[in-house]
Amino acid sequence: MIRLWEKEAPFQIEGEEIPYMMAYPAGTKRAPAMLIFPGGGYRRRADHEGEPVAKWLNSLGIHAFVVHYRVAPYKHPVPLLDASRAIRMIRQQAEKWNVDEKKVGVLGFSAGGHLASTLATKYDHGISSAVDQIEQQSSRPDVVVLGYPVVTFGEHRHEGSMENLLGLGSSGEQRLFLSNERHVTKDTPPAFLWHTAEDEPVPVENSLLFAGALSRAGVPFDLHVFQSGRHGLGLASDHSEAFLWTAVCEKWLRKQGF
Secondary structure, eight states: OEESOSSOOTTOOTTSOOOEEEEEOOOSSOEEEEEEEOOSTTTOOOGGGTHHHHHHHHHTTOEEEEEEOOOTTOOTTHHHHHHHHHHHHHHHTTTTTTEEEEEEEEEEETHHHHHHHHHHHSOOOOOTTOSSGGGGSOOOOSOEEEESOOOOSSTTOOHHHHHHHHOTTOOHHHHHHTOGGGGOOTTSOOEEEEEETTOSSSOTHHHHHHHHHHHHHTOOEEEEEESSOOSOOTTOTTOTTGGGHHHHHHHHHHHTTO
């Protein structure tokens, strides 16, 4: 377990969880790394979208880090602060952890996909004057992988994720700010997205909106929509169609140099 802050984390609530990540090294050779953000509607983090995914990435020779970002009762910007801190820390500790600091990506499912796409559209390049060397590192992911992601807080939103992240009665301005399809630019990292057309809690339009924004910005992406399948499949190893996502994602990651 790697605590994201040695001292008290910003906005820490007494008696509530602290943010940390679990490391799953793929070996001792220098290699790319992926941060994993499990889903759970910003209220919990689904176990099946954490360690099993890390072990799959290990099988590809990729170091994996499952990020235990803070969820409700914590509100925005706390999850984003945790995600940003995690990627900065991996870059700052790259030599020690045998990570290629120029190949650090993020992978998120459902609400974790919202967090990953938020980081991909609201990163910074580090604060050069910061006393904390970790904060001097860039928080921009080199690639982003999104599995049935929450992307928008507009028409096709997942109400639970929005309420847990922003609270009841959030403003239209807050919702627009965290509708990530609205903030894609030409500098947004390349993305891989997969979804199922039957997903009811998080409609496929979330992935379609993000892919459309990437296309308009000229950002490379892969989009895969499977006809059947419920929400929350994770690796989907027991699903007759969606299990293919890991194979096509592996090919895509290799194309990106991972």
